[in-house]
Amino acid sequence: MSDVLSDEVGEIGQDDGEEDVMTPAELIAKLEEAWLNEKFSPELLENRSEVVECVMEQLTHMETNLQRVKKGDMKASVHRMEIDRIRFVLSSYLRSRLQKIEKFFPHVLEKEKSRALGDPSFLSPEEFAFAKEYFANTETFLKAVALKHMPPNLQSVDMQKAVPEPYLDSFVFLRVKERQDNVLVEPESDEQKEYVVDLEEGSQHLMRYRTIAPLVSNGAVQLI
Incomplete structure (x- = not known):
């Protein structure tokens, strides 16, 4: 074109x-x-x-x-x-x-x-x-x-x-554009310990939107 x-x-x-x-x-x-x-x-x-x-x-x-x-x-x-x-x-x-x-x-x-x-x-x-x-x-x-x-x-x-x-706890699919370390998926509670993950560049995930909302805002991840 x-x-x-x-x-x-x-x-x-x-x-x-x-x-x-x-x-x-x-x-x-x-x-x-x-x-x-x-x-x-x-x-x-x-x-x-x-x-x-x-x-x-x-x-x-x-x-x-x-x-x-x-x-x-x-x-x-x-x-x-x-x-x-x-x-x-x-x-x-x-x-x-x-x-x-x-x-x-x-x-x-x-x-x-x-x-x-x-x-x-x-x-x-x-x-x-x-x-x-x-x-x-x-x-x-x-x-x-x-x-x-x-x-x-x-x-x-x-x-x-x-x-x-808006229901921010809904789940969304995403593709990682920039590697992210120690992303907090679930905070520590009485029933479980704090749960964090590393997001590799190019990887795709299904995650709670509230968790990755800041990463969408700064362009580190792309919703798909």
């Missing part, structure tokens, strides 16, 4: 203010990694809006390059399939995030509100606006169809308690 992929590269912002320059193929790989992590994680992960923006720019370049391919060229249909595949991954990634926001909206907003100053945002500006509007509309709907008919002492609802939290 090198003749359709743009020669330009994606630039991903880093915490230190520098730019991580990647080839188009590396950029698409970053999107696919974010997509799989979001798809299989029980909680909403940190937004990757910088990747999304770069991929959308890359798709524009690819569409432009595709227009230069001669009509009837067999490569054109293959290139079109690649563009459609990338669009599917991008749409699925964004749709997965919106579904989680709708499902866990009070907890998502509380997590965003309580993050420390300087920590990365879990929501893009557009997602944050959507979550706030969804929260307000849900409250308005509940008051209109149910709460106003209840006794005065029952005409309020705690959304944090009413909406279930």
Whole structure:
């Protein structure tokens, strides 16, 4: 696909203010990694809006390059399939995030509100606006169809308690990208001793999400 992929590269912002320059193929790989992590994680992960923006720019370049391919060229249909595949991954990634926001909206907003100053945002500006509007509309709907008919002492609802939290103890499949030593699988309890494992690079495991959530966040493991 090198003749359709743009020669330009994606630039991903880093915490230190520098730019991580990647080839188009590396950029698409970053999107696919974010997509799989979001798809299989029980909680909403940190937004990757910088990747999304770069991929959308890359798709524009690819569409432009595709227009230069001669009509009837067999490569054109293959290139079109690649563009459609990338669009599917991008749409699925964004749709997965919106579904989680709708499902866990009070907890998502509380997590965003309580993050420390300087920590990365879990929501893009557009997602944050959507979550706030969804929260307000849900409250308005509940008051209109149910709460106003209840006794005065029952005409309020705690959304944090009413909406279930993400179930972080669910099990997920993962592939190890960077070796990890002494990963705590089960803490010490009255019934058992502390249980730790070493995760070899390239190995695959089925583990409790809560155990490896920090490793997903820092990119040491990939959900599959």
